[in-house]
Amino acid sequence: GENVEQHPSTLSVQEGDSAVIKCTYSDSASNYFPWYKQELGKRPQLIIDIRSNVGEKKDQRIAVTLNKTAKHFSLHITETQPEDSAVYFCAASPWDTGNQFYFGTGTSLTVIP
């Protein structure tokens, strides 16, 4: 089955700096890659997603890039703010498993004011 690895597990940045979280996947059948943000005690919420026919997607301060050949995708947050502090999860969904998501182990991001 699919295996998703996520790095780093913890990340601290100064407010205003950029943060980058990287994920790799193993199954070439994966073609949908969502990113979720989970604040303490809250439910995971989708922040951005990308499909395998797209190399990059941007939404204000958040962007995701996908390299299908290398099987890796990354989340980029620019101009970080304290409210960006949370745990971020990447996921991969192979087309042949219905809507099964394989999640990375999460990155705890702390933005220092």
Add this chain to the structure above:
Amino acid sequence: KAGVTQTPRYLIKTRGQQVTLSCSPISGHRSVSWYQQTPGQGLQFLFEYFSETQRNKGNFPGRFSGRQFSNSRSEMNVSTLELGDSALYLCASSLIGTEETQYFGPGTRLLVL
């Protein structure tokens, strides 16, 4: 539109007991997936239901089971509880469940003593 709801939100059980958790998806969503979230293992896929049929199943023992009703509401059951079953159980819904965003509920936090 109301979001995904889960009941109960918190539950304390003792080893050997069984438990049933409930999930009501977003109106119109027909796919419901269940995940177990623990600090050490992250988010792990339990199973997915679509139109009252289990479509996918993760690598969990047979003590974990589920079902889906005609109104798309879903339940999961854990029998013969073990200490290691203590976790946050999240359900997520999507429209038809293929390469789609999943919307998560708030979770049920289960503590097994």
